[in-house]
Amino acid sequence: MSTLYVVSPPLEIFEGLKPEVRQHIVMLPDFLRYPSGRFKGITRSLLAGRIPLPKRILYYWFPKKYFDRIIHAEAGDAILIYEACNVRVLRAIRPYLPEGVPCYIYYCNPVGTTFRRPAEELQAIRALGYRLTSFDPCEAERYGMACTGQYFRYPEHQPDNIDSDCFFCGLPKDRAGTLQRLRTRLEAEGLTCDFVIPRTPAEKLTYPQYLDRLARTRCVIDISQKGQTGLTRRPLEALFYGKKLLTDNPEIVRYDFYRPQNVFILGKDPEEQLRAFIESPLAEVPESVRAAYDVNEWIRHYLPVSNNKSRKNLQLCDL
Structure with missing residues (x-):
């Protein structure tokens, strides 16, 4: 039976895999990340990728029980690594x-947030x-990657009560000013806002906590990072949880789930209609x-062909 080995998947979403799909997947932790321990970090920085190294050295940095799973993959299997950026x-x-x-x-x-010199x-x-793949169709085209898009999972349950009109949760990054101005505008309309913008680890929500807050709002707010055109996961969270979406991504109109009654585009739709929209x-x-x-x-983009007769072709996106 062919297997897909997935390194560092988002476990909360992969829990939504159906049993007939899950049986072909082995999920592994992010064992390729920078190792804990000063000496391990120094030696890896000095040696890894500079000269050929025997496995016994690699086992020092990459736990053997996980590394062995991918290096012992068999013909017909496949490997998928999330966000690998250390050349x-x-x-x-x-x-x-x-x-x-x-x-x-x-x-x-x-x-651009992952690499200092993306093209190189x-x-x-x-x-x-x-084989490089991306969630962002524009970046896929620019850098010659295949585009597999964004994805989510069906909710297990949804609460009945609504606690807020608008919900945002995310790091400030380069959008703190935009978020503050938006909150002021929404509250001026008499709308209740639940904004979580953590600046310390203690202020962060776990993903289940995040989804619980999202499930209790009317509208999900999606503010992209500078230069981003591909979907964040928030539009799909709104889609699967049956929420309105307030976004600054004009490319959203190209997606088949877009409905003007459900999606408000900042900078395009009239702001005086915000309350009526929500x-x-x-x-x-x-x-x-x-x-x-x-x-x-x-996941069918990556499943071994023997397990996936209807596998989608990995191509540049044309939404």
Whole structure:
């Protein structure tokens, strides 16, 4: 039975995989990340990817029980690594990855926030034989990656009560001023806001806590990072939880779930209609549209072909 080995998946979303899909997937922690321990970190920085290294050295940095799972993958299997960005680490492990087993890397954040020199570093990773994929169609086209888009999962349950009109949770990044002005505008309309903008680890919500707050609001707020055009996960969270969406991403109109009754685009739609928009009923979105963004469909981009006769082609996105 062919297997997809997934390194560092979002576990809360992968819990939505159906049993018939889940049986073909092995989920591994982020064992390629920078190691704990000063000596391990120094030695890896000095040696990894600079010279060929025996496995016994790599086992010092990468836990053997996890590293062995991917290097012992068999013909017909596949490997998927989330957000791998250290070129020298990828170079160090590449000789041990089995020939004929495709190894994909999925970038679920803008590559400009992941790499200092995106074009140069992505090209170096591609030259090593990794297959690069992205959530962002524009970045995929720009850097020659395949686009597999964004995805989510069906909620297990939803609370009956609503506690807020508008909800945002995220790090301030380069959008703190925008968020503050938006909150002021919404509250001026008499709308209640639940904004969580953590500045310390203690202020952060766990993902289940985040989803519980989101489930108790009428409208999800989505403010993209500078230069981002691909979907964050918030539009899909709004879609699956049946919430309105307030976003600054004009590219949202290109997606098949877009309905002007459900999605308000900042800078395009009239701000004087904000309250009316949030208080109006949702337009129906066909279940077939929603299902296309489910994790069970998305993972088919990477599942070994023997397990996935209807596998989607990995191509540049054309929304």
